[in-house]
Amino acid sequence: MRDKKSHEERRRVWSAAFGDKAVRGYEERLRRYLNDLVDYFSSQAAVGKPVNITKWFELYSYDFMGDLTFGESFGMLEAQEDHWAIHLLKQAMIPLGLYLPTWFFRIVTSIPGLSRAWQRLFDFCGERMMERIKAPAEIPDIASVLVVPIKGQQPSREQWELL
Template identity: 35%
Template structure:
């Protein structure tokens, strides 16, 4: 009877915990903490039973494990009940299994082909499709103003917290933080700044055309050359640094780092699990290598900022560094580190596609 009462009580606690905590608040940032608390509670309870009533180790472990299992059963039972029967998103069409978990979508993307999968789902279900327990894919033009308009009340999804505390202007979920970072970015994309970038772009345009003409009608891998072009152009515009890929015809190792670093994002792993996985040493080495590359490039820029100033020209990072004083050590600022990665990814990916 004692074990039964313990199991029932633990189940009720699990249901209450989901209903009044997990289902009310954003919890994706604390997966590691929850695991630690669960294991600590399990261990502490065993010790309490042994040191208190003087139970045998086997009995203490059994009762505690039953309670822990019932707690999880209550929590996940409540979770599934809500998702299957009570979730307001259930009125939107989509695969029935998408109601149960966002893993439905993750498990579809083994070939990194989300665009094709989404196209097929929208063709079958319409302009709004349920693709996860809390996720919709919307291609209705009427949704643009509601979602992205100036007066929108919509908040960016938890996915944008994946790299916290490295929060860029793009990934900032706080409107206040986004607006503050946007003011810092604005001078880098003023009419005056953009006109100053044009000769740089023209130079790279001439260079890539010259390299392609060298093939004189023979087959050429244009995907490769546009990758080299985009990275060279990004480096010059962002950091005042030429990687000389167009000159050498060879890829800089950073291009491979970019591919490895961005690959995990192709699977749309739920945020709580993504943050858990990248915290495991060695499991997301490509992702962390690209992060380090971005930070290293920022450090290089801070150390060589005077070179660009002496040449009388400005690049994007020069503008972003203006609010900082040399004593601030801006290369250690997580916001600026994240913005550096944003520049690299946006600069390269917007100028060319990936050749895999």
């Protein structure tokens, strides 16, 4: 982000979600998924079965991030596979490995059809944010902190850009 004023506004909104108090509150969420992960590892070790630890840490990480961000897991530890939104995210990230300039991605995402996966992912995230605006979280998460200034209303375009 090149505009200093826009950067400061976004930082002000986002910093509340990552302050000491907020981060301490996220620990309860982390433990739930960590316990599920350890239980799975223990069950596999008890029968001498090998575990693809990379896969399981990935499932754990996305479930925790989903809960931390939107107040609900992606259910990947339970399903033992990627959620469709995470699959889209992974597909959309492949071109980033090519180390192309930023302007290239702006051009590509403006071409109809080529940005369909990105748009579905943004729509999914937007729907989760609208759910959080309409129904505040019982246990604070990142989205619940970000939507405080919106106060249950339909966000303006400027507010969406800050989120």
